Amino acid sequence: MASANPSTGTAEFAGRIALVTGAARGVGRETVRLLHGRGARLVAVDRRPEVDELAEEFPGVRPLVRDVTGETAARDAVREAVGAFGGLDILVNNAGRTLNKQITDTTARDWDAVMAVNARASFLFAREAFRAMRDRGGGAIVSTGSYAGTVALPDGAAYSASKGALAQLTKVLAVEGGPLGIRANIVAAGVIETDFLDAFRPDSREYLASFAGAQPLGRVAQPEEIAEVLCFLASPRSGFVTGAVVAADGGFTAI
Numbered sequence: 075m076a077s078a079n080p081s082t083g084t085a086e087f088a089g090r091i092a093l094v095t096g097a098a099r100g101v102g103r104e105t106v107r108l109l110h111g112r113g114a115r116l117v118a119v120d121r122r123p124e125v126d127e128l129a130e131e132f133p134g135v136r137p138l139v140r141d142v143t144g145e146t147a148a149r150d151a152v153r154e155a156v157g158a159f160g161g162l163d164i165l166v167n168n169a170g171r172t173l174n175k176q177i178t179d180t181t182a183r184d185w186d187a188v189m190a191v192n193a194r195a196s197f198l199f200a201r202e203a204f205r206a207m208r209d210r211g212g213g214a215i216v217s218t219g220s221y222a223g224t225v226a227l228p229d230g231a232a233y234s235a236s237k238g239a240l241a242q243l244t245k246v247l248a249v250e251g252g253p254l255g256i257r258a259n260i261v262a263a264g265v266i267e268t269d270f271l272d273a274f275r276p277d278s279r280e281y282l283a284s285f286a287g288a289q290p291l292g293r294v295a296q297p298e299e300i301a302e303v304l305c306f307l308a309s310p311r312s313g314f315v316t317g318a319v320v321a322a323d324g325g326f327t328a329i
Contacts, residue, residue: 088112092109092162093116093162093199094106095142102166108301115134117138117155117158120140123139136158147195161206162213163212164216172188204247204251212255215251217243218261218304219319221263221323224327244258245317249317259318259320261303263322264289265282267282290326303320
């Protein structure tokens, strides 16, 4: 039985079908946990084989090992949702890649690799989701963005540009999706305490800790805090919210 949503006292996603990318760890995994616990049926996508473990921890979740940058990955994931559960109501574009390099050290290959995950894959999944949601009479697309998409940070040309592109994509999705009953929003997340950076820099933990004092709240975010915002924007509680860039950055962009 789905657990109750602590905010509403109901299993608010009962009967809803969701697809989450970047689902194996961090914010993606927490989003799967929350959606599943509140009644959703889910397809969980990640390039890491450990995404298969979600099926054991969250019975009924359908894991799919795919590289989200491949055009067939989005088609496969949406087909899995439609075939297994009958449709698609929620897409959480959470898969991401980062890069910390000065512009003069950033190669074209670096640029393309970051754009492929953060912008291109999000476009591909949104496109396929639109087709499925149109048949259901509507849905919600929520993406994990970054405060780096709205403010300039050093050593972040590729990453910031990719998240800025994602924010603009979200606004277009909202405009095109409105008549179809499809909402689209993005969470401009601040620094999160996950293992996301471990693969990109050896000093990832120290680097994360260095940001704590930069937020008015004096700390970095926990994965579940960002997942809660994603779930709110996917829920009927945000039914009149679309095309929004919602900051969840500890107040960083308020300074």
